[in-house]
Amino acid sequence: MKDWYCKMIDVDVLIVGGGIIGCSAARELSKFNLNVVLMEKETDICSGQSKANTAIIHGGYDAKPGTLKARYNVRGNRMFGRLCKELDVPLRWNTSLVLAFSEKDVPQLEALRQQGIRNGVTGLSIIGRDEINRREPHVSKKTVAALLSKQSGILSPFKFTIANAENAAENGVVFHRNAEVFGIKREESKWIVKSTIGTFRAKAVLNCAGVYTDTFNNQVSAVRYEILPRRGQYYLLDKKYAKQFHASIFQLPTHMGKGTVISPTVDGTVLVGPTAEDIMNRDDTRTTVEGLKKVFSSGKKIWEELPLQDAIKSFAGVRAHCNQNDFILGEAPDAPFFFNALGVESPGLTAAPAIALDLARQVSERLHATCKMDFQPFHHSIPTFEGMREKQKRRICTEHPGDEVIVCQCEGVTRWEIREAIRRPVGARTIDGIKRRVRAGMGSCQARLCAIQINEILEEELTSTFAHTALKFK
């Protein structure tokens, strides 16, 4: 019992989980005069579902009308344009197609279109073979019709999540990584949150722990939920296919989800997947021979010449599928000041801005928080060395000789960009963290050639950061 109180830290709001929901909520909450901390159990933020998904901003025709998935999908979709400008994150409205391979499937396309209209989606139409061919000449010739959604897009989920976190940190939110929360209980009108880095006393808690959201909800509320982990496996194809497809291309959805997609990424690679497999272990992000075979055979229905030999990587993500088959959002009915973002599976990336906005609004109202007058909405992402003006390049060469040297040959990433990724607020601490921020190691060799150099830079930078921190606390 006494143990619960050692190293007690008082905060207004504690967010559990640094995925897209936790980081977006952190940014929204940083608009208020609140003392906010975010706890992430992994070495870096964006380590759960938010790092392993199809990266599509869904139009909103797929979710059942009346569900929270439908409502937040459509609202979130409309927020990305402004947010990506504020956060300096590339976004492409590349449209999407759902294909029908036989005449008997066409009524299902029309049903999806009608469903989309009921959800408030605009820009939906059914197109025929000629129009499909004009838009996407590499799609299977067996396609007879498609649902076109003009309001669909793609972005880097890593960059968007990290930009939200960095901007939240710039506006005062404190991020703790390697900080696992393992117990939450209510005492004297506060939440006592026990973690691997100490015990916190919070006025409000935001449960954004992805596949573990049910665990925390069930610790504090009698209204119980269960997360049924559902894995999705992918292939990622080389950038030489960057121009192969313009749109994200779907097959008709099934009861398990949206089916296999072929989608370009904003970085020029092509995603093929995901599978939908119910699994027992929430952390099981392994790929399997059987799963990848399914991705290949299903992907070939869309792209008959699918060039598997040019896959540079396979990976998997685990969806936080809730037994209620919808998002569970907001304050738990019997746990005051405990807010859930539970069961946020697809279209959770699309819905994230709207979920974060509503959660922050609810929390700030309950805590009677006032708006911060000096909130800074604009964030600058790390520029590529190649894209810089000559004057800026010369300055870096003079001030930091050697930093202009390219470390990642595949993606053309310099030493300077890698250092920046480490030095940023909520900066990278691992090779994976560097990959997600500046793409060093994301190319065709998958860091085989640059991992040692990246590690050396990490070691140099982090040793000096820790030495500096140690000096400050001496």
Ligand SMILES: Cc1cc2nc3c(=O)[nH]c(=O)nc-3n(C[C@H](O)[C@H](O)[C@H](O)COP(=O)(O)OP(=O)(O)OC[C@H]3O[C@@H](n4cnc5c(N)ncnc54)[C@H](O)[C@@H]3O)c2cc1C
């Ligand atoms: C295969 C797949 C494809 C998808 N495709 C799309 C798509 O194309 N478009 C779309 O809109 N959505 C898509 N989604 C859904 C989207 O990725 C998720 O809805 C979204 O990423 C959920 O974000 P989150 O922050 O809730 O969860 P997560 O990203 O999982 O974040 C939760 C975080 O909590 C941390 N955590 C857990 N337990 C603890 C603890 N005890 N203490 C501290 N931290 C903890 C985890 O480490 C993790 O970082 C897809 C999902 C998957 C898996």
